[in-house]
Amino acid sequence: MSQWNINNIVNELQAARNEWRTKQKSLKDFGGRELPSKEEIKKIMSDLCGILFPMRLGPHDLRQQSENYYIAHTLEKTLYALHEQVSLNLTYDHKYRKNAGNLEESVQTAQEIVKTFAEQLPALRRILDTDVIAAFEGDPAARSVDEVLLCYPGILALIYHRVAHEFYKQGLSLLARLIAEIAHSKTGIDIHPGAQVDQGFFIDHGTGVVIGETCIIGKNVRIYQAVTLGAKRFEVDEEGHLQKEYARHPIVEDNVVIYAGATILGRITIGEGAVIGGNVWITKSVAPNSAVSQSSATKSQV
Structure with missing residues:
Protein backbone atom coordinates (compact mmCIF):
# COMPACT_ATOMS: atom_id res chain seq x y z
CA MET A 1 0.00 0.00 0.00
CA SER A 2 1.32 3.43 -0.93
CA GLN A 3 2.48 5.58 1.97
CA TRP A 4 0.99 8.58 0.15
CA ASN A 5 -2.64 7.42 0.29
CA ILE A 6 -2.86 7.75 -3.49
CA ASN A 7 -6.27 6.09 -3.80
CA ASN A 8 -7.84 8.43 -1.28
CA ILE A 9 -6.38 11.48 -3.01
CA VAL A 10 -7.60 10.27 -6.40
CA ASN A 11 -11.11 9.71 -5.03
CA GLU A 12 -11.19 13.12 -3.35
CA LEU A 13 -10.01 14.82 -6.54
CA GLN A 14 -12.78 13.05 -8.46
CA ALA A 15 -15.30 14.29 -5.90
CA ALA A 16 -13.97 17.86 -6.24
CA ARG A 17 -14.29 17.68 -10.05
CA ASN A 18 -17.81 16.34 -9.82
CA GLU A 19 -18.80 19.15 -7.45
CA TRP A 20 -17.39 21.72 -9.84
CA ARG A 21 -19.13 20.23 -12.87
CA THR A 22 -22.43 20.04 -11.05
CA LYS A 23 -22.21 23.74 -10.21
CA GLN A 24 -21.54 24.70 -13.83
CA LYS A 25 -25.15 24.24 -14.84
CA SER A 26 -24.82 26.62 -17.79
CA LEU A 27 -22.30 24.28 -19.43
CA LYS A 28 -23.67 21.10 -20.97
CA ASP A 29 -21.53 17.97 -21.13
CA PHE A 30 -18.82 19.73 -19.14
CA GLY A 31 -15.51 17.90 -19.05
CA ILE A 189 3.25 42.46 -21.88
CA ASP A 190 -0.48 41.78 -21.55
CA ILE A 191 -2.47 42.88 -24.61
CA HIS A 192 -6.03 41.62 -24.84
CA PRO A 193 -6.63 40.30 -28.37
CA GLY A 194 -9.69 42.52 -28.70
CA ALA A 195 -7.63 45.72 -28.51
CA GLN A 196 -7.52 47.63 -31.80
CA VAL A 197 -3.96 48.77 -32.50
CA ASP A 198 -3.07 50.84 -35.56
CA GLN A 199 0.28 50.93 -37.33
CA GLY A 200 3.57 52.18 -35.96
CA PHE A 201 2.98 51.10 -32.35
CA PHE A 202 6.06 51.05 -30.12
CA ILE A 203 6.20 49.48 -26.66
CA ASP A 204 9.58 50.35 -25.14
CA HIS A 205 10.94 47.93 -22.49
CA GLY A 206 7.40 46.68 -22.03
CA THR A 207 7.37 44.76 -18.76
CA GLY A 208 4.09 45.26 -16.93
CA VAL A 209 2.19 46.87 -19.81
CA VAL A 210 -1.54 46.08 -19.73
CA ILE A 211 -3.88 46.95 -22.61
CA GLY A 212 -7.57 46.12 -22.20
CA GLU A 213 -10.01 44.46 -24.56
CA THR A 214 -11.86 47.54 -25.83
CA CYS A 215 -8.85 49.85 -26.17
CA ILE A 216 -8.46 51.69 -29.46
CA ILE A 217 -4.92 52.85 -30.20
CA GLY A 218 -4.16 55.14 -33.12
CA LYS A 219 -1.16 55.50 -35.39
CA ASN A 220 2.40 56.08 -34.18
CA VAL A 221 1.68 55.72 -30.47
CA ARG A 222 4.59 55.09 -28.09
CA ILE A 223 4.25 53.69 -24.58
CA TYR A 224 6.73 52.59 -21.93
CA GLN A 225 6.90 49.91 -19.26
CA ALA A 226 4.20 49.49 -16.60
CA VAL A 227 1.59 51.49 -18.51
CA THR A 228 -2.00 50.39 -17.90
CA LEU A 229 -4.82 51.15 -20.32
CA GLY A 230 -7.61 49.69 -18.23
CA ALA A 231 -11.20 49.92 -17.05
CA LYS A 232 -12.24 52.36 -14.35
CA ARG A 233 -15.13 50.27 -13.05
CA PHE A 234 -17.02 47.10 -13.94
CA GLU A 235 -20.72 47.39 -14.68
CA VAL A 236 -23.08 44.70 -13.36
CA ASP A 237 -26.56 43.56 -14.36
CA GLU A 238 -29.64 43.32 -12.12
CA GLU A 239 -28.43 40.01 -10.69
CA GLY A 240 -25.00 41.40 -9.86
CA HIS A 241 -23.15 39.61 -12.69
CA LEU A 242 -20.39 41.46 -14.50
CA GLN A 243 -21.33 42.91 -17.88
CA LYS A 244 -18.91 41.89 -20.61
CA GLU A 245 -19.94 43.46 -23.89
CA TYR A 246 -19.36 47.19 -23.54
CA ALA A 247 -16.60 49.72 -24.19
CA ARG A 248 -14.71 50.33 -20.95
CA HIS A 249 -11.10 51.07 -21.93
CA PRO A 250 -9.36 54.21 -23.26
CA ILE A 251 -9.10 55.55 -26.78
CA VAL A 252 -5.56 56.72 -27.54
CA GLU A 253 -5.38 58.89 -30.64
CA ASP A 254 -2.48 59.25 -33.11
CA ASN A 255 1.03 60.32 -32.08
CA VAL A 256 0.50 60.01 -28.32
CA VAL A 257 3.41 59.25 -25.97
CA ILE A 258 2.70 57.61 -22.60
CA TYR A 259 5.63 57.35 -20.19
CA ALA A 260 6.41 54.63 -17.67
CA GLY A 261 3.95 53.76 -14.94
CA ALA A 262 1.04 55.83 -16.25
CA THR A 263 -2.42 54.45 -15.44
CA ILE A 264 -5.25 55.50 -17.77
CA LEU A 265 -8.68 54.14 -16.89
CA GLY A 266 -12.15 54.17 -18.38
CA ARG A 267 -13.66 55.02 -21.76
CA ILE A 268 -11.85 58.31 -22.08
CA THR A 269 -9.89 59.80 -24.97
CA ILE A 270 -6.24 60.79 -24.96
CA GLY A 271 -6.16 63.37 -27.73
CA GLU A 272 -3.83 63.36 -30.70
CA GLY A 273 -0.28 64.40 -29.94
CA ALA A 274 -0.71 64.38 -26.15
CA VAL A 275 2.23 63.50 -23.90
CA ILE A 276 1.38 61.64 -20.68
CA GLY A 277 4.08 61.80 -18.03
CA GLY A 278 5.27 58.92 -15.88
CA ASN A 279 3.31 57.55 -12.92
CA VAL A 280 0.20 59.65 -13.50
CA TRP A 281 -3.35 58.43 -12.85
CA ILE A 282 -5.87 59.61 -15.44
CA THR A 283 -9.63 59.02 -15.49
CA LYS A 284 -10.70 62.01 -17.59
CA SER A 285 -10.15 62.76 -21.27
CA VAL A 286 -7.02 64.67 -22.25
CA ALA A 287 -7.12 67.35 -24.95
CA PRO A 288 -5.00 67.01 -28.10
CA ASN A 289 -1.38 68.20 -27.84
CA SER A 290 -1.60 68.43 -24.04
CA ALA A 291 1.26 67.58 -21.69
CA VAL A 292 0.17 65.86 -18.47
CA SER A 293 2.60 65.57 -15.57
CA GLN A 294 2.15 64.23 -12.05
CA SER A 295 1.34 67.70 -10.68
CA SER A 296 -1.13 68.59 -13.42
CA ALA A 297 -2.81 65.19 -13.26
CA THR A 298 -3.22 65.46 -9.49
CA LYS A 299 -4.91 68.85 -9.80
CA SER A 300 -7.24 67.73 -12.62
CA GLN A 301 -8.36 64.56 -10.83
CA VAL A 302 -9.15 66.23 -7.48
Whole structure:
Protein backbone atom coordinates (compact mmCIF):
# COMPACT_ATOMS: atom_id res chain seq x y z
CA MET A 1 0.00 0.00 0.00
CA SER A 2 1.32 3.43 -0.93
CA GLN A 3 2.48 5.58 1.97
CA TRP A 4 0.99 8.58 0.15
CA ASN A 5 -2.64 7.42 0.29
CA ILE A 6 -2.86 7.75 -3.49
CA ASN A 7 -6.27 6.09 -3.80
CA ASN A 8 -7.84 8.43 -1.28
CA ILE A 9 -6.38 11.48 -3.01
CA VAL A 10 -7.60 10.27 -6.40
CA ASN A 11 -11.11 9.71 -5.03
CA GLU A 12 -11.19 13.12 -3.35
CA LEU A 13 -10.01 14.82 -6.54
CA GLN A 14 -12.78 13.05 -8.46
CA ALA A 15 -15.30 14.29 -5.90
CA ALA A 16 -13.97 17.86 -6.24
CA ARG A 17 -14.29 17.68 -10.05
CA ASN A 18 -17.81 16.34 -9.82
CA GLU A 19 -18.80 19.15 -7.45
CA TRP A 20 -17.39 21.72 -9.84
CA ARG A 21 -19.13 20.23 -12.87
CA THR A 22 -22.43 20.04 -11.05
CA LYS A 23 -22.21 23.74 -10.21
CA GLN A 24 -21.54 24.70 -13.83
CA LYS A 25 -25.15 24.24 -14.84
CA SER A 26 -24.82 26.62 -17.79
CA LEU A 27 -22.30 24.28 -19.43
CA LYS A 28 -23.67 21.10 -20.97
CA ASP A 29 -21.53 17.97 -21.13
CA PHE A 30 -18.82 19.73 -19.14
CA GLY A 31 -15.51 17.90 -19.05
CA GLY A 32 -14.91 17.15 -22.73
CA ARG A 33 -11.51 17.53 -24.36
CA GLU A 34 -12.57 19.55 -27.40
CA LEU A 35 -10.19 22.39 -26.56
CA PRO A 36 -7.42 24.15 -28.47
CA SER A 37 -3.99 22.99 -27.30
CA LYS A 38 -1.68 25.58 -25.79
CA GLU A 39 1.38 23.52 -26.74
CA GLU A 40 0.26 23.21 -30.36
CA ILE A 41 -0.47 26.93 -30.53
CA LYS A 42 3.04 27.67 -29.26
CA LYS A 43 4.44 25.66 -32.19
CA ILE A 44 2.09 27.36 -34.65
CA MET A 45 3.08 30.83 -33.43
CA SER A 46 6.77 29.98 -33.63
CA ASP A 47 6.28 28.89 -37.23
CA LEU A 48 4.22 31.97 -38.05
CA CYS A 49 7.02 34.18 -36.74
CA GLY A 50 9.37 32.41 -39.14
CA ILE A 51 6.90 32.75 -42.01
CA LEU A 52 6.50 36.49 -41.40
CA PHE A 53 10.22 37.18 -40.81
CA PRO A 54 12.06 34.19 -42.28
CA MET A 55 15.60 35.57 -42.28
CA ARG A 56 15.43 36.73 -38.67
CA LEU A 57 12.89 34.52 -36.88
CA GLY A 58 13.11 31.46 -39.13
CA PRO A 59 15.70 28.64 -39.02
CA HIS A 60 19.27 29.75 -38.30
CA ASP A 61 20.59 28.08 -41.44
CA LEU A 62 18.02 29.58 -43.83
CA ARG A 63 19.36 31.52 -46.82
CA GLN A 64 17.53 33.98 -49.06
CA GLN A 65 17.72 31.63 -52.03
CA SER A 66 15.44 29.18 -50.25
CA GLU A 67 13.13 31.63 -48.47
CA ASN A 68 10.10 30.91 -50.63
CA TYR A 69 10.57 27.15 -50.39
CA TYR A 70 10.82 27.37 -46.60
CA ILE A 71 7.75 29.62 -46.36
CA ALA A 72 5.66 27.42 -48.67
CA HIS A 73 6.58 24.24 -46.80
CA THR A 74 6.12 25.77 -43.35
CA LEU A 75 2.92 27.56 -44.28
CA GLU A 76 1.29 24.38 -45.57
CA LYS A 77 2.14 22.53 -42.36
CA THR A 78 1.17 25.44 -40.13
CA LEU A 79 -2.20 26.06 -41.77
CA TYR A 80 -3.19 22.41 -41.35
CA ALA A 81 -2.22 22.60 -37.69
CA LEU A 82 -4.08 25.90 -37.33
CA HIS A 83 -7.16 24.42 -39.01
CA GLU A 84 -7.28 21.75 -36.30
CA GLN A 85 -7.07 24.36 -33.52
CA VAL A 86 -9.75 26.53 -35.12
CA SER A 87 -12.01 23.48 -35.45
CA LEU A 88 -11.48 22.67 -31.78
CA ASN A 89 -12.37 26.24 -30.81
CA LEU A 90 -15.54 26.11 -32.90
CA THR A 91 -16.50 22.75 -31.41
CA TYR A 92 -15.90 24.08 -27.91
CA ASP A 93 -18.05 27.14 -28.62
CA HIS A 94 -20.87 24.99 -29.90
CA LYS A 95 -20.88 22.63 -26.93
CA TYR A 96 -20.13 24.95 -24.04
CA ARG A 97 -21.37 28.41 -25.01
CA LYS A 98 -24.83 29.74 -25.64
CA ASN A 99 -25.99 30.84 -29.09
CA ALA A 100 -23.01 29.24 -30.82
CA GLY A 101 -24.99 28.08 -33.85
CA ASN A 102 -25.13 24.76 -35.62
CA LEU A 103 -22.15 22.48 -34.93
CA GLU A 104 -21.86 21.10 -38.47
CA GLU A 105 -22.02 24.56 -39.99
CA SER A 106 -19.51 25.90 -37.44
CA VAL A 107 -16.94 23.20 -38.14
CA GLN A 108 -17.31 23.75 -41.88
CA THR A 109 -16.30 27.37 -41.41
CA ALA A 110 -12.88 26.42 -40.02
CA GLN A 111 -11.34 26.11 -43.48
CA GLU A 112 -12.75 29.45 -44.55
CA ILE A 113 -11.45 31.14 -41.38
CA VAL A 114 -7.94 29.73 -41.87
CA LYS A 115 -7.96 30.64 -45.57
CA THR A 116 -8.97 34.21 -44.73
CA PHE A 117 -6.25 34.41 -42.10
CA ALA A 118 -3.60 33.11 -44.50
CA GLU A 119 -4.57 35.74 -47.06
CA GLN A 120 -4.06 38.42 -44.37
CA LEU A 121 -0.42 37.44 -43.74
CA PRO A 122 1.10 39.90 -46.27
CA ALA A 123 -0.90 42.76 -44.71
CA LEU A 124 0.19 41.62 -41.24
CA ARG A 125 3.82 41.63 -42.37
CA ARG A 126 3.47 45.18 -43.70
CA ILE A 127 1.89 46.58 -40.53
CA LEU A 128 4.48 44.80 -38.39
CA ASP A 129 7.17 46.47 -40.49
CA THR A 130 5.77 49.83 -39.33
CA ASP A 131 6.03 48.65 -35.71
CA VAL A 132 9.67 47.65 -36.22
CA ILE A 133 10.50 51.01 -37.81
CA ALA A 134 8.69 52.83 -34.99
CA ALA A 135 10.81 51.00 -32.41
CA PHE A 136 14.05 51.66 -34.29
CA GLU A 137 13.30 55.35 -34.80
CA GLY A 138 11.84 55.79 -31.32
CA ASP A 139 14.70 54.32 -29.29
CA PRO A 140 18.16 55.95 -29.43
CA ALA A 141 19.64 52.74 -28.02
CA ALA A 142 18.55 50.73 -31.09
CA ARG A 143 21.44 50.17 -33.49
CA SER A 144 19.53 48.39 -36.24
CA VAL A 145 16.11 47.10 -37.22
CA ASP A 146 17.52 43.59 -36.83
CA GLU A 147 18.33 44.33 -33.18
CA VAL A 148 14.76 45.54 -32.70
CA LEU A 149 13.23 42.47 -34.29
CA LEU A 150 15.45 39.99 -32.49
CA CYS A 151 15.68 41.58 -29.05
CA TYR A 152 12.69 43.81 -28.28
CA PRO A 153 9.87 42.13 -26.34
CA GLY A 154 7.42 44.77 -27.56
CA ILE A 155 7.85 43.57 -31.14
CA LEU A 156 7.31 39.93 -30.21
CA ALA A 157 4.19 40.92 -28.25
CA LEU A 158 2.87 42.80 -31.28
CA ILE A 159 3.47 39.89 -33.65
CA TYR A 160 1.42 37.69 -31.37
CA HIS A 161 -1.20 40.37 -30.78
CA ARG A 162 -1.78 41.11 -34.45
CA VAL A 163 -2.25 37.39 -35.12
CA ALA A 164 -4.51 36.96 -32.08
CA HIS A 165 -6.62 39.97 -33.10
CA GLU A 166 -7.43 38.36 -36.45
CA PHE A 167 -8.91 35.35 -34.68
CA TYR A 168 -10.67 37.52 -32.12
CA LYS A 169 -12.45 39.31 -35.00
CA GLN A 170 -13.64 35.90 -36.21
CA GLY A 171 -15.19 35.18 -32.81
CA LEU A 172 -12.52 32.66 -31.76
CA SER A 173 -11.97 34.22 -28.36
CA LEU A 174 -10.43 31.16 -26.70
CA LEU A 175 -7.83 30.65 -29.43
CA ALA A 176 -7.08 34.38 -29.43
CA ARG A 177 -6.68 34.50 -25.65
CA LEU A 178 -4.33 31.51 -25.69
CA ILE A 179 -2.09 33.29 -28.22
CA ALA A 180 -2.19 36.46 -26.11
CA GLU A 181 -1.29 34.61 -22.92
CA ILE A 182 1.63 32.84 -24.59
CA ALA A 183 2.95 36.28 -25.54
CA HIS A 184 2.25 37.57 -22.03
CA SER A 185 4.29 34.77 -20.47
CA LYS A 186 7.17 35.41 -22.90
CA THR A 187 7.31 39.19 -22.64
CA GLY A 188 5.48 40.41 -19.54
CA ILE A 189 3.25 42.46 -21.88
CA ASP A 190 -0.48 41.78 -21.55
CA ILE A 191 -2.47 42.88 -24.61
CA HIS A 192 -6.03 41.62 -24.84
CA PRO A 193 -6.63 40.30 -28.37
CA GLY A 194 -9.69 42.52 -28.70
CA ALA A 195 -7.63 45.72 -28.51
CA GLN A 196 -7.52 47.63 -31.80
CA VAL A 197 -3.96 48.77 -32.50
CA ASP A 198 -3.07 50.84 -35.56
CA GLN A 199 0.28 50.93 -37.33
CA GLY A 200 3.57 52.18 -35.96
CA PHE A 201 2.98 51.10 -32.35
CA PHE A 202 6.06 51.05 -30.12
CA ILE A 203 6.20 49.48 -26.66
CA ASP A 204 9.58 50.35 -25.14
CA HIS A 205 10.94 47.93 -22.49
CA GLY A 206 7.40 46.68 -22.03
CA THR A 207 7.37 44.76 -18.76
CA GLY A 208 4.09 45.26 -16.93
CA VAL A 209 2.19 46.87 -19.81
CA VAL A 210 -1.54 46.08 -19.73
CA ILE A 211 -3.88 46.95 -22.61
CA GLY A 212 -7.57 46.12 -22.20
CA GLU A 213 -10.01 44.46 -24.56
CA THR A 214 -11.86 47.54 -25.83
CA CYS A 215 -8.85 49.85 -26.17
CA ILE A 216 -8.46 51.69 -29.46
CA ILE A 217 -4.92 52.85 -30.20
CA GLY A 218 -4.16 55.14 -33.12
CA LYS A 219 -1.16 55.50 -35.39
CA ASN A 220 2.40 56.08 -34.18
CA VAL A 221 1.68 55.72 -30.47
CA ARG A 222 4.59 55.09 -28.09
CA ILE A 223 4.25 53.69 -24.58
CA TYR A 224 6.73 52.59 -21.93
CA GLN A 225 6.90 49.91 -19.26
CA ALA A 226 4.20 49.49 -16.60
CA VAL A 227 1.59 51.49 -18.51
CA THR A 228 -2.00 50.39 -17.90
CA LEU A 229 -4.82 51.15 -20.32
CA GLY A 230 -7.61 49.69 -18.23
CA ALA A 231 -11.20 49.92 -17.05
CA LYS A 232 -12.24 52.36 -14.35
CA ARG A 233 -15.13 50.27 -13.05
CA PHE A 234 -17.02 47.10 -13.94
CA GLU A 235 -20.72 47.39 -14.68
CA VAL A 236 -23.08 44.70 -13.36
CA ASP A 237 -26.56 43.56 -14.36
CA GLU A 238 -29.64 43.32 -12.12
CA GLU A 239 -28.43 40.01 -10.69
CA GLY A 240 -25.00 41.40 -9.86
CA HIS A 241 -23.15 39.61 -12.69
CA LEU A 242 -20.39 41.46 -14.50
CA GLN A 243 -21.33 42.91 -17.88
CA LYS A 244 -18.91 41.89 -20.61
CA GLU A 245 -19.94 43.46 -23.89
CA TYR A 246 -19.36 47.19 -23.54
CA ALA A 247 -16.60 49.72 -24.19
CA ARG A 248 -14.71 50.33 -20.95
CA HIS A 249 -11.10 51.07 -21.93
CA PRO A 250 -9.36 54.21 -23.26
CA ILE A 251 -9.10 55.55 -26.78
CA VAL A 252 -5.56 56.72 -27.54
CA GLU A 253 -5.38 58.89 -30.64
CA ASP A 254 -2.48 59.25 -33.11
CA ASN A 255 1.03 60.32 -32.08
CA VAL A 256 0.50 60.01 -28.32
CA VAL A 257 3.41 59.25 -25.97
CA ILE A 258 2.70 57.61 -22.60
CA TYR A 259 5.63 57.35 -20.19
CA ALA A 260 6.41 54.63 -17.67
CA GLY A 261 3.95 53.76 -14.94
CA ALA A 262 1.04 55.83 -16.25
CA THR A 263 -2.42 54.45 -15.44
CA ILE A 264 -5.25 55.50 -17.77
CA LEU A 265 -8.68 54.14 -16.89
CA GLY A 266 -12.15 54.17 -18.38
CA ARG A 267 -13.66 55.02 -21.76
CA ILE A 268 -11.85 58.31 -22.08
CA THR A 269 -9.89 59.80 -24.97
CA ILE A 270 -6.24 60.79 -24.96
CA GLY A 271 -6.16 63.37 -27.73
CA GLU A 272 -3.83 63.36 -30.70
CA GLY A 273 -0.28 64.40 -29.94
CA ALA A 274 -0.71 64.38 -26.15
CA VAL A 275 2.23 63.50 -23.90
CA ILE A 276 1.38 61.64 -20.68
CA GLY A 277 4.08 61.80 -18.03
CA GLY A 278 5.27 58.92 -15.88
CA ASN A 279 3.31 57.55 -12.92
CA VAL A 280 0.20 59.65 -13.50
CA TRP A 281 -3.35 58.43 -12.85
CA ILE A 282 -5.87 59.61 -15.44
CA THR A 283 -9.63 59.02 -15.49
CA LYS A 284 -10.70 62.01 -17.59
CA SER A 285 -10.15 62.76 -21.27
CA VAL A 286 -7.02 64.67 -22.25
CA ALA A 287 -7.12 67.35 -24.95
CA PRO A 288 -5.00 67.01 -28.10
CA ASN A 289 -1.38 68.20 -27.84
CA SER A 290 -1.60 68.43 -24.04
CA ALA A 291 1.26 67.58 -21.69
CA VAL A 292 0.17 65.86 -18.47
CA SER A 293 2.60 65.57 -15.57
CA GLN A 294 2.15 64.23 -12.05
CA SER A 295 1.34 67.70 -10.68
CA SER A 296 -1.13 68.59 -13.42
CA ALA A 297 -2.81 65.19 -13.26
CA THR A 298 -3.22 65.46 -9.49
CA LYS A 299 -4.91 68.85 -9.80
CA SER A 300 -7.24 67.73 -12.62
CA GLN A 301 -8.36 64.56 -10.83
CA VAL A 302 -9.15 66.23 -7.48
